[in-house]
Amino acid sequence: MSELDSWSGKLSTHKNIANLLNGLQKIRHEKDLKFQAATEFFAGFENKKIAIFGSGQAGYRCFRQSKHICKVVCFLDNDLNKTGSFIDGVEVRSLQGLNISDIEVICIASQFHAEISYQLSTMKELAGVKVLVWK
Structure with a gap:
């Protein structure tokens, strides 16, 4: 060489x-x-207790990027086959299994955000809960 x-x-x-x-x-x-x-x-929601609606890829991305800003209490999902499972130690629950007093914010992270927004808007017990849509 x-x-x-x-x-x-x-x-x-x-x-x-x-x-x-x-x-x-x-x-x-x-x-x-x-x-x-x-x-x-998440400005203005620092250290707030949030539930992430959607336990798929978008929900997981939302979780990864919010867990250092907010306290993620649970994931929510309409698919009852997913309820009771855990994502990074956080439980997936149905709306029926949600204790409203545990959360201050619901962040929708799903391709079905329009349908979920409507579903949440019909629930009177969520009147004081802020709803965000993660895109």
Whole structure:
């Protein structure tokens, strides 16, 4: 191997490391933006007790981004097959299994947010509970 080949290999390695570091910085920046968006979304609800309506992917994303801002009491789901299960140690409940005095905010994190919003609006016992829609 010539000296030029040796330097060429080292330069290629340095470029790969630089590309890797740039990629990591972009990921970090994206995470910072997501955290900032979550912080803005939950502004005014810091340390509030919330229930996340939806125990699928959107509900889990909402949970991951809100758990450092709010106190997630439970997940809610209309699918009775999911009730009684746990997501990261947080129980999935049905609306019938919800103790209203345990929560201050319901955050809807579901593709069915319009239907769920209507469902919640018909429940008089939720009159004092703030309802948000996570998108």
